[in-house]
Amino acid sequence: MKKRYVFLSAIAIIFGIIVAVLPAKDVKNEIQPEQMLLEILDETRFLSVDKVAEYIVEQNRFVLLIDVRTPEKYAEWTLPGAINIPFDSILNPSYEYILNQDVYTNVLFSNGSVYSSQSWILLKRKGFSNNYVLDGGLNKFIETFFMMKKPKIEDPNEVKDLYQFRKGVRQYFTGSGDEGSSDNTKTEVKVIIKKDKNKEDEGGC
Amino acid sequence: MGPLTELGILNHEGGILMAFIIGIAFGFILEQAGFSSTRKLAGVFYGYDFVVIKVFFTAAITGATGLVLMNYFEVIDLKLIYVNRFFPPSAIVGAAIMGAGFIIGGFCPGTSVCAAAIGKIDAMAFIGGILLGIIIFAETFPLFKGFFTANPKGNMKITEVLGIKDGLFVLFFILIALGAFATVHFIQKKVKKVEY
Structure with missing residues (x-):
């Protein structure tokens, strides 16, 4: 055997021994604090109510709505097609196949943004991706689509277009083209709970 | 310090540009190592040329040693490196199909692009076959979905x-x-040398 081969093999083995005796590093799968800070500062985790409404109306197969409120609140009403993973069970391994995957865009929501944001942070620390937060939660969703104000005549076209879109969304939810109230009086909104057609597809595994 | 894209040092577009540059370098080295020759690649299966095994094993042990050392000296954080999810049945069947394609066509996907880049018509036909396979697989995916995602093992190392x-x-x-x-x-010493 050529001396060159022996020499190169010896170098490989020496390096192998060096890496084998190096002390092991922390092998937790959690995200590092510096990385976590960058993730928290990045606001792309928030999806606007308009974007989420668009997903719902177009019945996007690759978006999974996840209600992190209690099962009782979920049973009362939720967004169409949403599944329930209560905040206190968010780290339950039986939900990992839903929360840690790269096929579906998960949208976490609660009444406001607090519980959904906390859920997102926990999932991010676990290193799970593809999870987003409904900005403002259900409160903002209702305020945007069911308590909206009519645009003024002098408002730019973008505002009028947005109003038309939101009116369409309201119609989708209520089945009514009614203009609704423009004051701040709270109207009881009956959100239709629609069974997810692709329930058996959830999680992709 | 790294991985650069995971830590936000390099944005998505920067990552794509980096992948392009590394891809060009990878293709150049493949070509230099003779991997654009189907005879050289098929030589592994017939026992007259093992340069493929030598090059890939050398790349693997160099890369693995470098990553462990860089992780130790905190140049890269191995925990942030993405590990593909493991589905044993589809991995085994996929490997068998890949191996069969390798011996029949004389190329693997990377080397076929490399050979097509220097104008080899058989490599272009091979790439056409790959694209056709991708389309058929995508169109018939619902039939295989159950098997494809069976027995998931997660991001296993x-x-x-x-x-x-x-x-x-x-x-x-x-x-x-x-x-x-x-x-x-x-x-290689025992097998009759093949000139090509």
Whole structure:
């Protein structure tokens, strides 16, 4: 055997021994604090109510709505097609196949943004991706689509277009083209709970 | 410091540009190593040329040693490196199909692009076959979905399964590679040399 081969093999083995005796590093799968800070500062985790409404109306197969409120609140009403993973069970391994995957865009929501944001942070620390937060939660969703104000005549076209879109969304939810109230009086909104057609597809595994 | 894209040092577009540059360099090295020749690639299966095994094993042990050392000196954080999810049945069937394609066509996907880049018509036909396969697979995916996603094992690493340190596994892997080099050297001596 050529001396060159022996020499190169010896170098490989020496390096192998060096890496084998190096002390092991922390092998937790959690995200590092510096990385976590960058993730928290990045606001792309928030999806606007308009974007989420668009997903719902177009019945996007690759978006999974996840209600992190209690099962009782979920049973009362939720967004169409949403599944329930209560905040206190968010780290339950039986939900990992839903929360840690790269096929579906998960949208976490609660009444406001607090519980959904906390859920997102926990999932991010676990290193799970593809999870987003409904900005403002259900409160903002209702305020945007069911308590909206009519645009003024002098408002730019973008505002009028947005109003038309939101009116369409309201119609989708209520089945009514009614203009609704423009004051701040709270109207009881009956959100239709629609069974997810692709329930058996959830999680992709 | 790294991985650059995961830590936000390099944005998505920067990552794509980096991948492009590395891809060009990778293709250049493949071509220089003679991987655009189907005879050289098929030589592994017939026992007259093992340069493919030698190059890939060398790349693997160099890369593995470098990553463990860089992780130790905190140049890169191995925990942030994406590990593909493991589905054993589809991995086994996929590997068998890949192997069959390799011996029939004389190329693997990377080397076919490399050979097509220097104008080899058989490589272009091979790429056409790959694209056709991708389309058929995508269109018939619902039929295979159950099998494709069966028995998911998550983002599994062999060192986690064996419960050993990354560095120790690299040492074993180096020994396996050296053993493979010696074995193929011996086989190549026994098999009649093929001129091409």
